Amino acid sequence: MANMNEKTRTDTVSRREFLKTSAGLAAATMLAGLGGAEMSGARAFAAAGASAGAGASSHGAGIPSVTLNNGVKMPRLGFGTMTLRGDPGSVADAIALGYRLIDTAMIYNSETAVGEGIQQSGIRREELFITSKLWKTDMGYEQAKKGFQTSLDKLKTDYLDLYLIHRPSGGDWKGSWKAMVELYRAGRIKAIGMSNATLEQMNYLIANGEVKPAVHQIETHAFFQEDKEYAYLKPHGIQMEAWAPLAEGRNGLFTNSTLAGIGKKYGKNNAQVSLRWHYQRGVVAIPRSQQHGHRVENLNIFDFELSDTDMAAIAPMNLHKTQFPEWS
Numbered sequence: 001m002a003n004m005n006e007k008t009r010t011d012t013v014s015r016r017e018f019l020k021t022s023a024g025l026a027a028a029t030m031l032a033g034l035g036g037a038e039m040s041g042a043r044a045f046a047a048a049g050a051s052a053g054a055g056a057s058s059h060g061a062g063i064p065s066v067t068l069n070n071g072v073k074m075p076r077l078g079f080g081t082m083t084l085r086g087d088p089g090s091v092a093d094a095i096a097l098g099y100r101l102i103d104t105a106m107i108y109n110s111e112t113a114v115g116e117g118i119q120q121s122g123i124r125r126e127e128l129f130i131t132s133k134l135w136k137t138d139m140g141y142e143q144a145k146k147g148f149q150t151s152l153d154k155l156k157t158d159y160l161d162l163y164l165i166h167r168p169s170g171g172d173w174k175g176s177w178k179a180m181v182e183l184y185r186a187g188r189i190k191a192i193g194m195s196n197a198t199l200e201q202m203n204y205l206i207a208n209g210e211v212k213p214a215v216h217q218i219e220t221h222a223f224f225q226e227d228k229e230y231a232y233l234k235p236h237g238i239q240m241e242a243w244a245p246l247a248e249g250r251n252g253l254f255t256n257s258t259l260a261g262i263g264k265k266y267g268k269n270n271a272q273v274s275l276r277w278h279y280q281r282g283v284v285a286i287p288r289s290q291q292h293g294h295r296v297e298n299l300n301i302f303d304f305e306l307s308d309t310d311m312a313a314i315a316p317m318n319l320h321k322t323q324f325p326e327w328s
């Protein structure tokens with residue numbers, strides 16, 4: 001990013017442009033392109049945002065936030081960018097629609113597109129919550145610092161909101177954590193955490209890591225509910241975050257009859273029921289979509305509530321095993 005004075009000037013102009021363009025674009029797109037159900041949902045989403053802003057803490061366009069164990073606020077719903085490598089337009093559109101948490105990683109090769117999408121959106125950096133992740137090839141103290149800087153350069157930013165060790169399955173991950181603690185203390189990262197860590201690794205960091213992980217990002221969805229992990233993280237004050245919150249549609253998630261039956265009562269589809277389920281469990285979800293209509297749908301989960309009976313009906317969908325064995 002440019003120096004602070006230049007950035008502040010740019011931000012002021014960008015903010016005005018953003019209000020004129022992206023909010024207007026979102027409203028116009030919804031009015032012009034969406035059917036009645038989606039439009040009324042969009043209105044309800046805006047209303048939910050307004051009330052969250054007045055009461056509970058909210059982020060950006062009204063997505064409620066959770067306060068992490070270090071006081072940093074994180075949106076409870078975000079946008080995943082795996083496979084969106086050359087697609088800044090999707091990121092700009094997601095921001096215009098109201099997503100504020102953008103999840104990327106060095107290994108997705110999407111950081112450049114995310115950086116360009118953010119610039120296209122014109123939104124102020126401070127309104128976003130950007131997550132990136134350190135890949136295996138950047139393990140170790142020195143290499144982690146280099147990897148972090150490369151991510152910042154691609155994203156065209158001078159700090160990250162959240163930085164995770166992506167897959168600590170080999171190499172000097174403790175050295176990486178030490179570097180991340182230093183960057184955190186220097187204010188270059190607002191919160192640090194883990195992804196795909198073992199229980200032993202989490203225990204080690206809680207006891208010896210100097211800074212407790214704020215987030216653990218893991219595979220979780222209706223078919224892999226990770227109840228034990230959930231029960232472990234909660235008392236430690238570590239936020240659980242779902243990757244593949246829609247299981248990428250595997251095992252027939254988008255046509256599953258249990259989810260469809262629940263959704264029918266509320267006029268919602270299986271993706272929306274799934275995302276609402278994560279939300280009511282207190283798990284942050286980061287669904288990805290290359291389709292504008294799906295991005296709208298995935299935001300449109302704040303105008304209905306799953307009953308205890310609905311939640312109980314989803315519990316037995318748990319198959320207690322990963323749907324991504326190729327990544328284990």
Ligand SMILES: NC(=O)c1ccc[n+]([C@@H]2O[C@H](COP(=O)([O-])OP(=O)(O)OC[C@H]3O[C@@H](n4cnc5c(N)ncnc54)[C@H](OP(=O)(O)O)[C@@H]3O)[C@@H](O)[C@H]2O)c1
Nearest residue numbers: 080081082103243244245246247248271287288289290294
């Ligand atoms: N830490 C890790 O190891 C890790 C691993 C995997 C992923 N992640 C992160 O988590 C994010 C989300 O996970 P994911 O991308 O694997 O999978 P996902 O979000 O569970 O599923 C994405 C798939 O669902 C479809 N989809 C999205 N919304 C839909 C809707 N409303 N209706 C029907 N289909 C819909 C998308 O298709 P369309 O594009 O056609 O909408 C896409 O094929 C990633 O993008 C990445 O940021 C992290």
